[in-house]
Amino acid sequence: MRAEVLKGHLDGLLLAALEAGPLHGYAVMEALRTGSGGRVDLPTGTVYPALHRLERAGLVRSRWSTEGGRRRRSYELTPAGSRALAGERSSWREFSGAVSALLEGRPWPTPA
Amino acid sequence: MADPRLTGPSLDPAARQVIGTYLAELADHLGGPAAARAAILAELEDGLWSATAAHQAGELSPEEAARAAVAEFGGPPTVAAGFGPELAAVTGRRVGLGLLATGPLVGSSWLLVAAATWTWAGREPPAALGLVAGLVGLVLVVAVPAAMVAVAVSGRLSRWLPAGPRVAATAAATAASACVVGDLVLLTGMLATTVLAGGMAWPAGVVAAGVSGVRLSLAGRAARRCLAARATLP
Numbered sequence: 001m002r003a004e005v006l007k008g009h010l011d012g013l014l015l016a017a018l019e020a021g022p023l024h025g026y027a028v029m030e031a032l033r034t035g036s037g038g039r040v041d042l043p044t045g046t047v048y049p050a051l052h053r054l055e056r057a058g059l060v061r062s063r064w065s066t067e068g069g070r071r072r073r074s075y076e077l078t079p080a081g082s083r084a085l086a087g088e089r090s091s092w093r094e095f096s097g098a099v100s101a102l103l104e105g106r107p108w109p110t111p112a
Numbered sequence: 113m114a115d116p117r118l119t120g121p122s123l124d125p126a127a128r129q130v131i132g133t134y135l136a137e138l139a140d141h142l143g144g145p146a147a148a149r150a151a152i153l154a155e156l157e158d159g160l161w162s163a164t165a166a167h168q169a170g171e172l173s174p175e176e177a178a179r180a181a182v183a184e185f186g187g188p189p190t191v192a193a194g195f196g197p198e199l200a201a202v203t204g205r206r207v208g209l210g211l212l213a214t215g216p217l218v219g220s221s222w223l224l225v226a227a228a229t230w231t232w233a234g235r236e237p238p239a240a241l242g243l244v245a246g247l248v249g250l251v252l253v254v255a256v257p258a259a260m261v262a263v264a265v266s267g268r269l270s271r272w273l274p275a276g277p278r279v280a281a282t283a284a285a286t287a288a289s290a291c292v293v294g295d296l297v298l299l300t301g302m303l304a305t306t307v308l309a310g311g312m313a314w315p316a317g318v319v320a321a322g323v324s325g326v327r328l329s330l331a332g333r334a335a336r337r338c339l340a341a342r343a344t345l346p
């Protein structure tokens with residue numbers, strides 16, 4: 001799946017990858033790859049800058065540590081990031097439900 | 113506890129050479145503040161070693177694993193281009209904050225000169241002082257909002273503001289350019305006015321001229337950096 005296809009959903013995917021706990025940049029890339037069965041394989045030049053942008057926006061915060069003699073930067077969700085993730089999930093459910101209904105010829109929203 | 117994957121391949125000289133060469137090439141392509149560039153390189157070095165360890169688990173030699181990691185990360189120009197917007201935003205933010213912080217210092221040092229030359233000496237200021245004050249006022253009308261925009265769109269407010277790094281860099285360049293004009297007006301106008309008035313308070317004048325001179329030089333360089341950062345954006 002190309003990065004352009006995921007445009008608009010990148011922030012939600014990154015926030016979701018960090019929901020379970022702090023991860024460094026490469027671990028975020030691996031989490032997206034593993035969690036999607038290899039379908040979401042985003043390039044370095046997309047993931048790392050996006051994490052920086054999310055930090056600038058206050059949705060994640062980073063912390064430097066030393067691991068095996070090297071400096072490592074790990075990211076974790078802020079409370080604002082958790083709220084943004086909930087919003088992304090809600091928007092995605094609505095969007096995917098509407099598109100699925102259209103593609104499958106079903107009415108949307110589903111009649112009660 | 114240390115990640116066990118971090119201890120093996122990073123000791124291999126050939127693997128170190130591969131990753132070192134990649135990072136050196138990437139450094140050549142990155143712009144922006146030195147501290148931000150160093151942080152990016154340190155972060156990507158850690159990522160490359162993690163990727164190398166992951167590839168080595170697939171039975172590759174350390175050097176082959178490092179080459180696979182480098183290939184996975186993509187070409188340095190492409191990776192550097194991905195960081196372009198972030199580095200432009202960081203540059204714009206730092207310049208905006210720097211100008212907002214130094215502005216009151218420059219202004220108060222010249223107010224001190226005016227007070228020492230006329231108010232405290234009980235003399236009437238010349239009409240030309242009004243012209244200098246008017247020009248400085250015009251500069252402030254441009255510089256202060258532009259610096260505030262640069263700071264706003266590059267920080268937490270970026271969550272809600274539609275403007276991005278390009279606006280941050282442009283606003284910061286505008287604010288810095290306006291400060292260059294302001295410092296030139298202050299240096300030429302105030303010094304000429306006070307010297308012609310024959311009552312320049314020299315200690316205060318020297319301090320104010322020094323402060324303005326330094327700020328003028330830094331603001332000029334900052335404006336060029338912001339424009340350079342903006343030029344890298346797609």
